[in-house]
Amino acid sequence: MTKEITNEAIANFAADLDKHPGINIASRAAQQNGIYKASQNLQSKIDLEPTFSIEIDTGKPADQKQSGRCWMFSALNTMRHPLQKEYKVKDFELSQNYTNFWDKFEKSNWFFENVIATADKPLGDRKVSFLFATPQQDGGQWDMLCGLIEKYGIVPKAVYPETANATSSSALNDTLNTLLRKDGLALRAMINSGKTENEVTARKNEFLNDVFRVLVISLGMPPKKFDFEYKDDDGNYHREADLTPKEFFDKYVGMNLEDHVSIINSPTTDKPYHKVFSVEYLGNIVGGRQVRHMNLEISEMKDLIIQQLKGGEVVWFGSNVGKDSERQLGLLDTKIYQRDELFDIDMSMSKGDKLDSGESMMDHAMVITGVDLVEGKPTKWKIENSWGEKPGFKGYFVMSDTWFDAFVYQAVINRKFLSDTLKTEFDEGAKDPIQLLPWDPMGALAK
Known part of the structure; x- marks a missing residue:
């Protein structure tokens, strides 16, 4: 039986206001400044002063601008940092833009292959609806970026620079998704x-030929070969001609992605610790790398990250940055807003x-560097x-440990920092990972 809100209930709610001391002060602050400013705790700025006992110098941060490619930027940052150091x-x-x-x-x-595989299901089926809701988008995860590099390699930004449709991607995404939905329906009909x-x-x-043309017009034609020219920090000139993108990655980046x-x-409750999971429909390359996650307790995750930082390697990580964060100050803290x-x-x-x-x-x-x-x-x-470089501390943020607990x-992690037990658990679990539904939160894409 449904219950409507009565006038008596409203009167009781109004009378209850008198039981909350300081409500008039809170009202004036919130109405004049907004909820977040009215509840902001400046102690967070004091507690999160940017000094660290372990810190890896990574230089100037990149800028994804008005696009949802943080997973690419962050992953490529972990790869460029050693290159910057080694080659000065x-x-x-x-x-x-190349991986984009x-x-x-x-x-x-x-998308097309999954549409074909589900063509026997009605359009109202939840999985079919899930596929057509967003045929493609900017977001992704680590394994998806690795799959792209394993297949296509990588190039310097100077060789394949950003375009207007890469840095502000909404028009390209809208164009592609309209095209893909139309073509997906045609495949189902066939x-x-x-x-x-x-x-x-x-x-x-x-x-796919139409999609390729849209991408070339919008983003440029990716190079098959290129010359790599640069001057190092000492002013010395270097040049290597006719490199393929895969040759460049192997020689100048050299990261073993399988590690x-x-x-x-x-x-x-549905995800036991020390088990390996995958997510249905989560991926980008047919026949490519499968997305696989091993679930660990938060203390185990922190210990591995600290080991990796002590070993001189930064850490790619995914979080809910929209929660309890002050973008301009560059602070991530569960205490920053006292709502x-x-x-x-x-x-x-x-x-x-x-x-x-x-x-x-x-x-x-983002990337943990200290x-x-x-x-x-x-x-x-x-x-x-x-x-x-504008937000935070010249583009760097400070995250409290309580925020880590709540939103990371x-x-x-590099396999060399895993214990033998964790290596075995991952390898065994990865052979037949537990399959999660497409809309599981662990299938969310970083943007």
Whole structure:
């Protein structure tokens, strides 16, 4: 039975206001300044002063601008940092637009193949609706970037620079998604009318040809070979001609991508710790690398990250950056906004409840470059973001350890820092990972 809100109930709610001291002060502050400014706690700025006991110098941060490519920027940052140091090229960047081009092309084929595989299901089926809701987008995860590099290599940013449609991607995404939805419906119609597999494949390739043309016009034609020229920080000139993108990656980046493992922290009842998971429909390359996550307790995740930082390697990680963050100050802290006090309401939720209810999930990837340890325990973390130099501390953010507990969900760790037990658990679990539904929060894409 439904229950409407009565006038008596409203009168009781109004009378209850008198029970909350300071409500008039809180009202004036919130109405004049907005909820976040009215509840902002300046103590966070004092506590998160950017000094760290362990810190890796990574130079000038990159800027993804008006695009959702943080996962690419952050992953490529972890790869460019060693290159900058070894070859003495300050602020050198790898081409984010190059991986962007191939990601959008591969995601289009991924969409078509999944549309073909689900053509026997009605359009109202939840999985079909999920596919057509967003045929492709800017967001992604670590394994998806690795798959692109394994197939296509990488190039310097100077060789394949940003374009207007890379830095402000909404028009390109809208164009591609309109095209893909139209073509996806056509493929479904062909299959359901009894067309042969060869006929469907031929039509799909015609559609991919259109996608390729849209991408070349919007982003440029990716190079097959190029000359790598640069002057190092000592002024010395270097040049190597006729490199392929894969040759460049192998020689100048040289990271063994297979040695890097995705770990997550999802304290929900459906995800036992030390098990490996994958997510249905999560990926970008048909026949490419599968996204796999091993779920660990938050203390285990932190210990591995600290080991990696001590070993001189930065850490790619995914989090919910929109929660309890002050972008201009560059602060990530669960105490930065005291909304509970402002409204005299208990708003606390466990991390598991936040995930299960949709209150929180990963939405942004960054790089951990430092940590402040006090008596061996982390108190704050140094974060390289990809929003340029204006916000925070010249583009770097400071994350409190309590924010880490609440809103960090994924990190990528070099296998050499895993214990033998963790290596075995991951390898065994990765052979047949537990499959999660497409809309599981661990399938959220970082943007």
